[in-house]
Amino acid sequence: MIRDLIRIPTINPPGENYEECADYLADRLSEFGASVKVVEVPEDYLDEHYPYRPLHKGYPRYIVLGRVGRGEVLHFNGHYDVVPPGSGWILNPFEPLVEGGRVYGRGSTDMKGGIASLLAALRWAVEEGVKPGVEVEVALVPDEEAGGVGTRYLVESGYVKAGHVVVCEPTTPSRVVVGHKGLVRGVVRVFGRQAHSSIHGAARTRS
DSSP states (O other): OHHHHHTSOOBTTTTTTHHHHHHHHHHHHHHTTOEEEEEEEOHHHHHHHOTTTTTTTTOOEEEEEEEESOSEEEEEEEEOOBOOOOSOOSSOTTSOEEETTEEESTTTTTTHHHHHHHHHHHHHHHHTTOOOSEEEEEEEESOGGGTSHHHHHHHHTTSOOOSEEEEOOOSOSSOOOSSOOOOOOOOOOOOSOOOOTTSTTHHHHOO
C-alpha cells in the first residue's frame, strides 16, 4: 500500500492528484467493511483559508472518512498531501525504492507511511475480530502541508466530534507524544511618536 500511495504525486501546492488518492484510500477502507464517506471541501472555503490561494483553483480537495465499530469515538487522522519534491533526488521521488528494509520516496515518512500503517493495523483488527468497544474513525485529509486546511474544515463543519484523537504524523520513531506542535500569530501595535533610536528621548520630549 505504501508504494501505491507514493506513486500518486499529491503535490501541495497546488493540490495535484487528490481525487485519485482519495478514491484509492476509500477503496482500501471499503475492502474490509468500513463505512466510507468522501467529503469535498468547498471552493469558497479554500478561497478564504488556503494560504497559497488562488493556486487551488481547478484542484478539488477531498476528505476520506472511514468508520468501524460502535461506541465512544476514537479518531485517527492522517494527511495524504506532500510538499513539492524539490531538486537533488538521485531517484524518481514518486517511484518508491525498497532497500535495506526501508522505503524511499516522497511521502514515505510524512506521511503516507503513517496512513499505510494505520490502514494495515485496522484491517488486521477487523479480520481478527478485535472488538475494542469504541468506534474507530479514520480521517484522511488534504492540505496539512498548507496550514491544516483539510482537518480544519472537517472539524468546523461538524463531521467529527471525537473525544480522543491520534495523529499518525511521524513525530518520533521511539515514543507516542501527547500534544502537538502548533502556531500562534499575533499582531503588536505600538503607540507613540516616531523617532530614530540614535536620538534618545526625542519621541518623549518632542511636542
